[in-house]
Amino acid sequence: MYLSLRHICKRFGTVPALIDVSLDVDEGEFVCFLGPSGCGKTTLLRIIAGLEKPDSAHLLLGGRDLARIPARSRNFGIVFQSYSLFPNLSVARNIAYGLACRGWTAAAQRGRVDEMLAVVNLADHAGYYPHQLSGGQQQRVALARALAPRPQVLLLDEPLSALDAKVREDLRAEIKSLQSALGVTTIMVTHDQHEAMEIADRIVVMNRGVIEQVGAPRQLYDEPANRFVADFIGRMNFWSNGADGSVLGVRPEHLHLAADADAGDRAWRGRIERIVFLGSITRVLVAGDDRRCTVELGGSRPDLQVGQSVYVHADAAAVHHLAGPGA
Amino acid sequence: MPPALSRGGIGARLDIDRLQQTIVVVAVLLPLLLFVVVPLWSLLRLSFETPGGYGLDNYARHFASAKFGRIVGNSFAVATTATLITVVLAYAFAYSLQRAAIRWRAGFAAVALLPLYAPSLVQALGILFLFGRNGIVNRTFGSGIDLYGFWGIVIADVLYSFPHAFLILTAALAHADARLYESARMLGAGSARVFRTVTLPGTRYGVISAAFVVFTIVITDFGNPVVIGGDYGVLATEIYNQVSGQGNMALGAVVGVVLLVPAALAVLVERWITRHSHAALGERSQPLSIEPEAWRDRIAFLFCSVVALAIAAVVAVVAIASVITLWPYNMHFSLRHYRFDVQNGLAPLWTSIVVSLMAAAIGVVVTLAAAAMARTLRPVSAQLLHFLSILPAAVPGMVLGLGYILTFNDPRNPLEVLYGTLLILAICNVYHYHAQGFLIAGTALRQVSTVFDEASTCLGAGFLRTLRSVLLPIIAPAIVSIGVFFFVRSMVTLSAVIFLVTPATQLAAVSVLLLDDAGNQNQAAAYSICIMAIVALALAALHATLALLRRWRQPHDHVPVPARVRADDSPGMAGVSP
Numbered sequence: 001m002y003l004s005l006r007h008i009c010k011r012f013g014t015v016p017a018l019i020d021v022s023l024d025v026d027e028g029e030f031v032c033f034l035g036p037s038g039c040g041k042t043t044l045l046r047i048i049a050g051l052e053k054p055d056s057a058h059l060l061l062g063g064r065d066l067a068r069i070p071a072r073s074r075n076f077g078i079v080f081q082s083y084s085l086f087p088n089l090s091v092a093r094n095i096a097y098g099l100a101c102r103g104w105t106a107a108a109q110r111g112r113v114d115e116m117l118a119v120v121n122l123a124d125h126a127g128y129y130p131h132q133l134s135g136g137q138q139q140r141v142a143l144a145r146a147l148a149p150r151p152q153v154l155l156l157d158e159p160l161s162a163l164d165a166k167v168r169e170d171l172r173a174e175i176k177s178l179q180s181a182l183g184v185t186t187i188m189v190t191h192d193q194h195e196a197m198e199i200a201d202r203i204v205v206m207n208r209g210v211i212e213q214v215g216a217p218r219q220l221y222d223e224p225a226n227r228f229v230a231d232f233i234g235r236m237n238f239w240s241n242g243a244d245g246s247v248l249g250v251r252p253e254h255l256h257l258a259a260d261a262d263a264g265d266r267a268w269r270g271r272i273e274r275i276v277f278l279g280s281i282t283r284v285l286v287a288g289d290d291r292r293c294t295v296e297l298g299g300s301r302p303d304l305q306v307g308q309s310v311y312v313h314a315d316a317a318a319v320h321h322l323a324g325p326g327a
Numbered sequence: 328m329p330p331a332l333s334r335g336g337i338g339a340r341l342d343i344d345r346l347q348q349t350i351v352v353v354a355v356l357l358p359l360l361l362f363v364v365v366p367l368w369s370l371l372r373l374s375f376e377t378p379g380g381y382g383l384d385n386y387a388r389h390f391a392s393a394k395f396g397r398i399v400g401n402s403f404a405v406a407t408t409a410t411l412i413t414v415v416l417a418y419a420f421a422y423s424l425q426r427a428a429i430r431w432r433a434g435f436a437a438v439a440l441l442p443l444y445a446p447s448l449v450q451a452l453g454i455l456f457l458f459g460r461n462g463i464v465n466r467t468f469g470s471g472i473d474l475y476g477f478w479g480i481v482i483a484d485v486l487y488s489f490p491h492a493f494l495i496l497t498a499a500l501a502h503a504d505a506r507l508y509e510s511a512r513m514l515g516a517g518s519a520r521v522f523r524t525v526t527l528p529g530t531r532y533g534v535i536s537a538a539f540v541v542f543t544i545v546i547t548d549f550g551n552p553v554v555i556g557g558d559y560g561v562l563a564t565e566i567y568n569q570v571s572g573q574g575n576m577a578l579g580a581v582v583g584v585v586l587l588v589p590a591a592l593a594v595l596v597e598r599w600i601t602r603h604s605h606a607a608l609g610e611r612s613q614p615l616s617i618e619p620e621a622w623r624d625r626i627a628f629l630f631c632s633v634v635a636l637a638i639a640a641v642v643a644v645v646a647i648a649s650v651i652t653l654w655p656y657n658m659h660f661s662l663r664h665y666r667f668d669v670q671n672g673l674a675p676l677w678t679s680i681v682v683s684l685m686a687a688a689i690g691v692v693v694t695l696a697a698a699a700m701a702r703t704l705r706p707v708s709a710q711l712l713h714f715l716s717i718l719p720a721a722v723p724g725m726v727l728g729l730g731y732i733l734t735f736n737d738p739r740n741p742l743e744v745l746y747g748t749l750l751i752l753a754i755c756n757v758y759h760y761h762a763q764g765f766l767i768a769g770t771a772l773r774q775v776s777t778v779f780d781e782a783s784t785c786l787g788a789g790f791l792r793t794l795r796s797v798l799l800p801i802i803a804p805a806i807v808s809i810g811v812f813f814f815v816r817s818m819v820t821l822s823a824v825i826f827l828v829t830p831a832t833q834l835a836a837v838s839v840l841l842l843d844d845a846g847n848q849n850q851a852a853a854y855s856i857c858i859m860a861i862v863a864l865a866l867a868a869l870h871a872t873l874a875l876l877r878r879w880r881q882p883h884d885h886v887p888v889p890a891r892v893r894a895d896d897s898p899g900m901a902g903v904s905p
Contacts, residue, residue: 049781049785050785051781051784051785070784071781071784071785072784072785072786072787072788072789073787074785075787076785077785078781078782078785080778080781080782082776082778084776084778084779084781084782086779086782086783086796086797086801087801088797088800088801089796089797097783097786097788097796098786098787101786101787101788101792102787142782145782145786146785146786149786149787155785
C-alpha cells in the first residue's frame with residue numbers, strides 16, 4: 001500500500017462532505033474519483049493535497065503519517081481545473097518554480113525545465129507567457145510544472161473540463177501515456193465517466209460523501225455493486241423483482257428483440273415507441289404493460305418500425321440483482 | 328521514493344510556518360490598535376473625564392450652552408443644504424456624461440475630479456478671490472455681495488465634495504440593462520416616465536450612498552469653513568478653536584465625539600448598501616447604447632459646461648491670483664509670490680513631500696499586508712481585521728488628529744518620542760486614509776485567484792515566497808496606485824495633521840491656511856499652486872509607471888503577437904480617489 005486513506009470525515013458547517021471514507025492506492029497506480037458534482041471527490045483530493053483540513057483522518061504515505069506535513073512539504077504535484085499558471089512568469093519560469101522552492105541549482109533547474117518542455121511538446125514555447133497560450137497548452141504547462149519536482153503523487157482536479165472536446169481527448173491520451181512512462185502515482189477527479197474509463201486503472205465511484213464502489217472500469221461495468229453505480233457507469237434498464245422487492249438490471253446491449261415468444265421463456269411483449277439511429281448502434285425504446293426498456297442493437301436496423309409489436313428477452317447471466325441507494 | 332524530510336524536521340517546519348504567520352498577524356494588528364484604536368479611546372475617555380471621576384458632565388455642560396446648540400445647528404444646516412445641492416448637481420452631471428451623447432466626456436470627467444487634487448481650502452480661497460469682500464466681482468461692480476458664513480461654506484463645500492458624489496453616481500449610472508429600457512419604451516413610457524420608473528430606481532443606492540458620503544465630508548470639513556466661515560461657527564472649526572485657541576482639550580473631545588456620530592452612521596449606511604445592491608445586474612444584461620438626441624444632448628452639454636466652468640474657474644482664479652501683484656488692487660503680472668520670503672519659505676513644501684513619500688511607503692505596506700491577511704485568516708479574526716481596517720473611514724480627520732495629540736503628546740506614553748517628528752505626520756495620514764487604501768488593496772488582491780496561492784503552496788513555496796514571486800508582481804500596478812493615493816492625500820490634507828504640526832514640522836497645506844489667516848492671500852494662492860503642481864507630477868508619474876508595467880508584462884523574447892490580450896487589471900485612477 002503506497003497511499004492509504006483511513007476514516008476521513010469532513011463537514012462544511014452542518015453539511016457532511018465526506019463520511020468515513022477509506023481507500024488504498026498502490027504505487028504507480030492511476031486512480032479516478034468519479035461522481036456527480038457535490039459528491040465530495042474534490043474535497044477528498046484537496047485533503048490529500050493538504051489544502052483542506054479534514055475533521056478527522058488518518059493519511060499514510062509509504063507508511064508515514066501525513067497529518068503534520070503541510071501542503072508545501074508533501075511534494076505532491078497538483079493541476080487545477082482553472083488555469084493556475086502564474087501570469088507574471090514565463091512558461092519556463094512557471095515550470096522552474098517548484099524546483100526553485102526546493103533549492104535546485106540554476107543549472108539543474110534549466111536542465112529539468114528543458115526536459116519537461118520536451119515531454120509536453122512545448123520546447124519552442126519556453127519564453128511565452130500564459131496569456132499567449134491556448135487552454136490546452138496552458139494545462140500542458142501546468143502538468144509540466146506539477147511533474148518537474150518529481151512529485152510523490154500527482155493530483156489532477158478536473159484538469160480537462162475547461163477545454164474543448166477535441167483538445168480534451170488529445171490531452172487525455174497524453175496524460176495517460178505520460179503517467180505510464182513516468183510511473184507516478186496519480187489521482188484524478190472527474191465527473192466524466194468516459195474520461196475515467198479511458199484513463200484510470202481503478203475508478204472510485206463517489207456519491208453524497210461516501211464511496212459507492214472501487215474497481216477497474218471493466219469490473220464496475222460488469223459487476224456494479226448497486227443501482228447508483230450501474231446507472232452512473234454506462235446505461236442500465238431497471239425493473240423491480242416482484243418476488244423479493246430487489247431491483248433487476250440489464251444493460252441495453254444485453255437485451256434482444258424477437259418477432260415471437262419462442263426466443264425464451266423470460267421474454268416479454270412490448271411495442272416499439274422510438275428508434276434512434278446512432279451510427280454504430282441503433283437504440284430502441286420498447287414499452288410493455290408494466291415496464292419499459294432501452295435496447296441497443298448493432299448497426300442499422302431498417303426492419304424495425306415504430307408501433308411494431310416485439311418480444312424482448314435477456315440472457316439470464318446478464319441480469320443483475322441490485323440493492324442500494326435509489327433502489 | 329521516501330519523503331525527504333525527517334519527522335522532527337517537518338514538525339519544526341510547520342511551526343516556522345505558523346510562527347511566520349503569527350508574526351505577520353501581530354505586525355498588522357498591533358499598529359492598527361496603536362494608531363487607530365488607542366487615539367480614539369483616549370479621545371472618548373477624555374470626553375467623559377471630570378474632576379469627580381468619569382461622567383457625562385462635559386457633555387451636559389456643553390449641550391446646555393446656547394453657543395454649542397447654535398454650532399450644531401449651523402453644522403447640520405450647512406451639511407444638509409450642501410448635500411442636497413451636490414447630489415442633484417452631481418447626478419445631473421454624471422447622467423449627462425453616461426446617458427447623453429455629448430462631446431468632451433473625458434475632459435468633463437477630468438475637470439469634475441479636479442478638487443480632489445487641491446488642498447482642501449482652495450475652493451474657499453478661489454470663491455473669496457471672486458466674490459469676497461475684496462473679490463473681483465464686488466470691486467468691479469461695486470456690489471455688496473457678502474458670502475462669508477453660511478452660503479460661502481455651502482458653495483465651497485459643494486465644489487469640494489462634488490467629485491466624491493460624481494464618482495459614486497457615475498458608477499451607479501454606468502451600468503444599466505438595456506432590456507429594461509426597451510421594455511419600458513415598448514410598453515409606451517415617455518422619457519420622463521422611463522427616468523422615474525427605471526433610471527431613478529436603478530440608481531437609488533448610488534444616490535443614498537452619495538448623499539451620506541457628501542454629508543460626512545461637509546460636516547467634517549475644516550479647511551473651507553475656517554477660510555470662508557467668518558463668524559459662522561461649525562463643529563470642525565469649533566474643535567480647532569477649543570483645542571488650538573483655548574487649549575480646552577476636554578471640550579474639543581466632546582465636539583469630536585459628536586462629530587463621530589454622523590460619520591459613523593454614514594459608514595454603516597454605506598456598508599448596508601453594498602450588501603443590498605449587488606444583484607442589480609444579471610449576467611444576461613445587455614449594455615445600454617446611447618443614441619444621439621439633439622435637444623437632450625444640447626441641454627446636457629450646456630449643463631456640463633456650466634458646472635465644469637464653475638469648478639475650473641475657482642482653481643483657475645487661484646492660479647491667476649498667484650501671479651498678480653496684489654489682488655484685486657494691483658492687477659499686474661508678478662512672480663513675487665513665488666519667492667516665498669515669508670514664514671518658513673519653501674521648507675513646508677519639502678516637508679510635505681517627505682511626509683507624503685513616507686506615508687506612501689508605509690501606506691502601501693500596511694494596507695497590502697492587512698488585505699492579504701484578511702484573505703488568509705479564519706473568519707473571526709478576518710472580520711476583526713476588516714473592522715479595524717475600515718474603522719478610520721468613520722473617523723473625521725479633526726477627531727483623529729485630536730486623538731493623536733492626546734495619545735502621543737502624553738509623557739507617560741513610550742511612543743511620545745514620535746511626537747513632533749515627520750514620522751507621526753506620515754503615520755497619521757496613513758491611518759486617516761487606511762480604509763480607502765485597504766479597499767483598493769483588497770480589490771487588487773481579489774484579482775489574484777486563490778488557486779495561485781494553492782498552486783504555489785503545493786510546489787513547495789512558503790507564504791513569503793508566494794508573496795514575493797507571485798502575488799506582488801501581479802499586483803504591482805495596484806501598489807503604485809495605492810502609493811500615489813497616499814502621496815496625493817498627504818499632500819492636500821489639512822484636517823488631521825493641523826493638530827500635529829510643530830514649527831519644525833510645518834506642512835504645505837497648513838502653510839496655505841496660515842498665509843491666508845495672515846492676510847497674504849496671493850501667497851496662499853501661490854503655495855496652493857505649488858502643492859497642486861506636485862500632485863500633478865505624482866499623477867503623471869503614476870500614469871507613466873502603469874504604462875511601463877503594462878509593457879513589461881509583454882515578454883522580451885521574439886514571440887508572435889498574443890492572441891488574447893489581458894484586460895488591464897490596474898485599478899488605475901479610480902484608485903486615487905478618496
